[in-house]
Amino acid sequence: MNSDHKESRDRTIGEFVAEDYRSAQVFEDYDIDFCCGGQKTLAAACREKSLDPAVLLREIEAAKNAPGEASEDFSSMKLPALIDHIVVTHHAFLNENTGQIVAYTRKIAEVHGGRHPEVIEIAAIFDQIEADLVGHLDEEEKVLFPAINRLSEASRDETPPTAEDRAVIRDSLTVLHREHEDIGDAVHRIRSLANDYAIPEDVCNTFKVTYGKLREFEDDLHKHVHLENNILFPRAADL
Ligand SMILES: [Fe+2]
Ligand SMILES: [Fe+2]
Structure with missing residues (x-):
């Protein structure tokens, strides 16, 4: 043992x-x-x-x-299927929620910023997250993921991958890894400003909903970045 x-x-x-x-x-x-x-x-x-x-x-x-739902085996999933899962689950989550959270954080900054100045900073950080995500998701969906799909297809057909796709993957992974670090740091900074999302006593429902949404955003981001950093990216680098 x-x-x-x-x-x-x-x-x-x-x-x-x-x-x-x-x-x-x-x-x-x-x-x-x-x-x-x-x-x-x-x-x-x-x-x-x-x-x-x-x-x-x-x-x-x-x-x-533990009994209950078995963990989905992402490690042995084929890369195109894993990419699909990331896009339809996590990118869709971001597309549906990010804009709404921006609106909520701005709103509570306006209403509660006087007594809770931390929410002004949270709103500013979240604005930056939203702006950064646009380019990040674009790079993944329009550049990296198609190159990975082409390379997986090439390896299935036993044809040599193009040097261009290999270069795209290498360059893209470096940038995306760095952006994951930055977004992760920003989300952790929000959590610490929000005192682990503890709800103050004197606030409205929008405040509660906003903190709930921010927590959900962080949870989803952890799963999403985990699938990319720990499974998809290393396997793409090995193609
Ligand atoms: Fe992603
Ligand atoms: Fe990503």
Whole structure:
């Protein structure tokens, strides 16, 4: 058991979550970043937070064995199917919700900014997130994803991939990784300004709905960036 644990400790957070998405809940419970910070080993993440890795490993095992919905196996999905899933689930979520959240955060900044100045900053950060996402999703849907689909097709037909597509993927991945870090940092900054989305006593329903939406946005972003950083991008780089 000890040697097993020793090996598991050296696996990265991203690997655990890629293997079984249900382990993400454990990392969330301990406030360990599993998307942008997914490159860290379990041992390193635990050291930073003074946690015992053995305790987390037990909880991860328990999460994986819990009855209920089995984790969708994204790791072994074909890349075009994984891309489809990302677009119809997570990009659609952003297209449906980002504009609405901008409107809500601006509204609560206007109404509650006097007593709760943090919401003015939150609105400004979210405006920037919305602006950054436009280019980011465009780069993925119009440049990276089509190149990955062409390369997957080439490898299926056993034809050589074009040098151009390989270069597109390489350049695109560097930019997109950096943008994930920036968006992740912005969302974490919002969470800390919002005091983990604790609702103050003197606020209206729009405020509550806005914090609920921001929390939902963060959850969806974690899953989305996890699928890209820990599964899609490394596999695309190997094509
Ligand atoms: Fe994406
Ligand atoms: Fe992305």
